[in-house]
Amino acid sequence: MLLVGTVGNPCPRDPLKGRRSRAERPLEGPLGETPGSPTVSRKLQSIATQAQRSPEMVFDNVFHLIDREFLLEAYRLTRKHSAPGVDKVTAKQDADHRDDNLRDLHERLRDHRYVAPPVERVWIEKEGGKKRPIGTPCCEDKIVQRAVVMIVEAIFDQDFQECSHGFRKGHSPHQALHTLREPCRKLNINWRVGADVSGCFDTIEPGHLRACLKQRVNDGGILRRIGKWLKAGVREAGTLTYPDKGTPQGGVVSPI
Numbered sequence: 001m002l003l004v005g006t007v008g009n010p011c012p013r014d015p016l017k018g019r020r021s022r023a024e025r026p027l028e029g030p031l032g033e034t035p036g037s038p039t040v041s042r043k044l045q046s047i048a049t050q051a052q053r054s055p056e057m058v059f060d061n062v063f064h065l066i067d068r069e070f071l072l073e074a075y076r077l078t079r080k081h082s083a084p085g086v087d088k089v090t091a092k093q094d095a096d097h098r099d100d101n102l103r104d105l106h107e108r109l110r111d112h113r114y115v116a117p118p119v120e121r122v123w124i125e126k127e128g129g130k131k132r133p134i135g136t137p138c139c140e141d142k143i144v145q146r147a148v149v150m151i152v153e154a155i156f157d158q159d160f161q162e163c164s165h166g167f168r169k170g171h172s173p174h175q176a177l178h179t180l181r182e183p184c185r186k187l188n189i190n191w192r193v194g195a196d197v198s199g200c201f202d203t204i205e206p207g208h209l210r211a212c213l214k215q216r217v218n219d220g221g222i223l224r225r226i227g228k229w230l231k232a233g234v235r236e237a238g239t240l241t242y243p244d245k246g247t248p249q250g251g252v253v254s255p256i
Contacts, residue, residue, distance in 0.1 A: 040073040044154045051216070052158040058214070059155055063221025066147045068106045074146035075102065078139075078252065085138030086120050086235050094139045105140060116225070117141060118233035118240055119248045133202070135234060135248025145252035148225050153256055155216050167255035201254060202246040206230045209247075229253060 043065050050057060075098065080091035094101060108114040119135035126132050137145065157168060165176040184192065197203075209230075210223065217223070229251065233242045247254050 036076050037069055037073045040070055040150075043070070044150060047151065048154040048158060051155040055159065058216060058218050060218045060220075062151050062155075062217070063219050063225075065151065066106075066109065066221075068102055070147055070150075071102050071106055071143055074143050074150060077150075078142045078146050082142075083120075083122075083136050085136050085141065086117055087138045087140075089139050091139050101140070102143075105143065109144065112224075114144065114225075114228075116144075116228035116232040118235045119251060121234045121236040121248065132249065134250040135254075137248075137251050141229075142252050144225065145229070148222060149253050149256050152213075152217055152222065156256070159216070199246075201249045202243075204247050205245055226253065 047059070047062065047065075051059070078091075080095075082091075084090050105114070117138050119137050121133050121135050123131040123133055153169075160168065163179045165171040165173070165179065180192075183189065206227075210227070213223065213226065230247060231242065233240050234248060235241075
């Protein structure tokens with residue numbers, strides 16, 4: 001279980017990290033890994049610093065930061081061994097023409113001509129005989145998703161508390177368990193209640209998601225990209241459908 005605290009509520013300091021107060025500790029999130037591009041690193045550092053210093057600030061002009069160098073860094077951080085999407089183009093095939101592809105991709109993003117392709121859905125086995133749907137975006141789409149994630153993550157990661165571990169870089173299930181276990185041990189708590197949202201990714205309401213995003217990111221370019229991914233559709237066994245809610249598991253942007 002990943003323990004996720006509510007934004008704004010006080011939580012105990014994570015002893016595994018040994019962090020100082022939020023105002024004193026170094027910035028986290030996408031800065032935990034050193035990007036290959038110093039320019040991209042500075043852009044993300046600047047965004048994260050503004051987000052940390054101004055918790056009420058709404059970012060409405062960040063999509064323009066996604067230039068060719070930013071896309072190249074997003075490509076570097078994207079997994080190269082996952083299955084291809086609906087276009088059947090592998091990361092190896094894309095890499096053979098990487099510079100030309102990134103140049104063309106940047107031009108289409110800049111001119112608002114980028115079209116989000118549907119995701120390829122497969123089902124994997126879960127414990128108890130159940131199955132979980134996994135969506136596989138196209139290689140090109142993964143790069144764009146990664147670029148958007150880098151920006152959105154730099155902003156929102158500054159709002160979370162020490163005890164929020166779900167889907168955050170520099171955090172792990174072990175830290176979540178420690179955060180849960182230590183108060184139980186010290187306060188002699190013997191009862192714990194576990195809860196889960198049934199089909200969480202499959203039931204996310206797009207309107208509610210956009211409203212949450214707009215609290216910190218109200219950039220038209222970012223919101224349009226996310227809107228396109230939510231409406232791109234899902235292809236399963238040759239059949240294309242357009243769900244009215246949910247976000248495909250397996251996409252780079254889904255966890256954020």
